[in-house]
Amino acid sequence: MKAEIIAVGTELLMGQIVNTNAQYLARGLADIGVGVYFQTVVGDNASRIKEALRLAKSRVDLIICTGGLGPTQDDLTKDVLAEVLGQSLVIHQPSLDKMKTLFEGRGIPMVESNMRQALMLEHSDPLANDTGLAVGNAVTHEGTHYILLPGPPKEMKPMFDRYARPWIESKMDHVQPLYSLMLKFAGIGESSLEHALIDLIEAQSDPTIAPYAKEGEVAIRLTTRAASADEAAGRLKPLEQEIRSRLGEYIYAAEDISLEQHILQTLASQGKKLAVAESCSGGQLSDMLTSVPGSSDAFVGGIISYSNTAKHKLLKIPMEQLEGDGAPGAISEETAAAMAENVAELTGADYGVSITGVAGPGESEGKPIGLVYVGIARRGEKASVVKLQQSGNRETIKLRASKSSLYHLWKLLKS
CATH class of the missing domain: 3.40.980.10 (MoaB/Mog-like domain)
Structure with missing residues (x-):
């Protein structure tokens, strides 16, 4: 039809x-x-x-x-x-x-x-x-x-x-039903994923391979038509295994769920809690997390510390670290680490995630548009910090920074 x-x-x-x-x-x-x-x-x-x-x-x-x-x-x-x-x-x-x-x-x-x-x-x-x-x-x-x-x-x-x-x-005339398997990826772009699988995509017949992409997310749907679920699994499994052998480090789920949902489910299953401290993302990460039903099982809350005064008063970041000659500044590895460590400590969460950077439209602290630092910390431990150079407009940078922070948190949880 x-x-x-x-x-x-x-x-x-x-x-x-x-x-x-x-x-x-x-x-x-x-x-x-x-x-x-x-x-x-x-x-x-x-x-x-x-x-x-x-x-x-x-x-x-x-x-x-x-x-x-x-x-x-x-x-x-x-x-x-x-x-x-x-x-x-x-x-x-x-x-x-x-x-x-x-x-x-x-x-x-x-x-x-x-x-x-x-x-x-x-x-x-x-x-x-x-x-x-x-x-x-x-x-x-x-x-x-x-x-x-x-x-x-x-x-x-x-x-x-x-x-x-x-x-x-x-x-419809009688046709065998379709069976699908969705593989969700994080930390890899659509073009890189396609490059790694191009031979499979070009040679596909049954099962079929359909990539899906939107800002900050990539997925592949594997589909076959079969008389039963067992028959379909027999066809889909070898292809899934081949994809996992090439890109397994980026696969976070074999179902159609978002990375934020997967992370919250993982944390809830472990009885762990998450808190976030955001600057340039302006609450976008918190919004993504709270858009997941049941997020309160794992998400404690977030602090949007947009100004240096808020970073100092709410997150206890020393002003001499944020401002003045020789100070690292708000947009720095040091401040991202302190934000992540302190938000976990202040809220009692098991993990703290921070985002600080320059979303644009102009530079800040003499630092370029798109420069973002993401901090990931276990409570009571030193944070790891990832430096990103994002491209795009203001909204795109905020979204990509939020997605990137989730990816790096997922890597920590996976390890």
Whole structure:
């Protein structure tokens, strides 16, 4: 089965929001053996949506639309598809009842336009919206399958996983399921990883090798189609072992989790605690750690000591180390070490991590943009410090410094 994803929304074309739905759907469809051949973005314009639907019908079997199911006049997706297929729109009573109950519970009147969210194509199957109001649709017409999903990711993702995906699978000819293994890497870039595995990537057939990369992270998904999990494991294991023999020092997990999640899980399993002291990263490392559910099991907290005064008062760094003739300065190996050691001591954490450097846009203390020191310390011991020279803009430097600090902490925990 070949698929096309059509994202509806002028805000996507204007760059006001990022189309993360397409990425999520493409991965979910690949997992059930559906190839996404095209991705289209179209504005809230009836004629252009109609044109996109007709073009998609000419080249794929499955069309998934996201967005345009809301209550306003520019939410046109259902109306346009109904016109294209020659169907009427009818009320899905359970969705309307849910909507009325919600508004009554809030004690506010439900305006008539909200009823648009309960409309569905007359010959379609409704897709329940467990986290919102707009009902989804699934319909087959003249051999082409159509799925309508809401635009907000918090509504789209559960609707696809719980209802649309099983509906699609029911329309597919019997195929063996896909089995995948995700290998997550830290401390190595995408180009270096590809160089180390280029012969495997070029020779791949079954299993397939798919690299994924985003800022500060690299992963490889190994995938095969098999009749059983045991059969799949027999195919995936030799390839995994070959990759581990080449790059094992960089692999932190064989599942799709972030490095910060892996570190927190490791610390929690050992009954250990972590605290951080941040300067140029401005709290980004703390935010990454606290974004992991259950992080409080291992993360004590962080101190954002942006100024020298804060470093002195909160982290007990001597002012003569931070300022004055001959002082190492705030951006130095000495200060990174003291920050890591002191935050562990002050909070009672087992490990302390520090970040201090120059994020830009200008130099600081006469030191270049992108110079960062990362300190890693066990409580009561001297810290090890890593000097980094990061590139990119201010936000990129902050992100890379935070990711690098996690990598070096992971190396310590692994050792």
